[in-house]
Amino acid sequence: MTDFLITTERLILRPVAAGDAEAIAALADNYKVAVMLARLPFPYKVEHARQFIDWVATQPADETVFVLCLRNEAQTFIGVCAYERRGEKDPELGYWLGEPYWGKGYMSEAVKAVVDHAFKSARHERLISGCRLQNLASRRVLEKAGFEHSGPYEIDSLILKAKVPGHRFVLTRERWESAAR
Numbered sequence: 001m002t003d004f005l006i007t008t009e010r011l012i013l014r015p016v017a018a019g020d021a022e023a024i025a026a027l028a029d030n031y032k033v034a035v036m037l038a039r040l041p042f043p044y045k046v047e048h049a050r051q052f053i054d055w056v057a058t059q060p061a062d063e064t065v066f067v068l069c070l071r072n073e074a075q076t077f078i079g080v081c082a083y084e085r086r087g088e089k090d091p092e093l094g095y096w097l098g099e100p101y102w103g104k105g106y107m108s109e110a111v112k113a114v115v116d117h118a119f120k121s122a123r124h125e126r127l128i129s130g131c132r133l134q135n136l137a138s139r140r141v142l143e144k145a146g147f148e149h150s151g152p153y154e155i156d157s158l159i160l161k162a163k164v165p166g167h168r169f170v171l172t173r174e175r176w177e178s179a180a181r
Contacts (some may be wrong), residue, residue: 013066021049023077027098040102062122093129
């Protein structure tokens with residue numbers, strides 16, 4: 001679990017807090033967001049956000065969840081970016097952004113910071129990630145962060161109650177280090 005924050009040019013990435021429940025629910029309760037994710041229920045209520053916050057508190061030290069906030073006076077909540085193990089040896093990078101903040105480069109900025117954290121602070125050797133086939137914006141975020149396409153895979157979609165086609169991506173420490181030079 002994260003106990004510090006990261007600042008980027010436009011964002012603050014910080015630990016999730018109990019007071020975030022309403023802001024999380026307000027942005028996550030959006031079909032366009034939920035349909036692109038594996039595990040986000042829809043409709044998304046404040047109780048779902050509270051359960052998420054409680055779950056984050058149980059995560060091991062080498063798995064991290066950040067809430068994304070704008071670096072303005074209000075520190076407006078805009079989304080989530082995390083890496084965690086989901087039955088895999090390597091942690092999986094996952095993220096979502098509230099619809100009003102799409103198309104502004106915020107997620108690319110956040111993913112770069114979280115990937116750097118995963119390799120520098122948590123000392124992971126490899127990260128995996130994925131996205132739905134039609135989620136071209138997410139694919140671009142991963143490619144900009146240095147992830148390589150490693151093939152197709154199926155995503156269990158909670159909202160669609162079905163397996164949906166997706167792309168799997170991988171980023172190794174070696175590739176990350178060579179890009180940082």
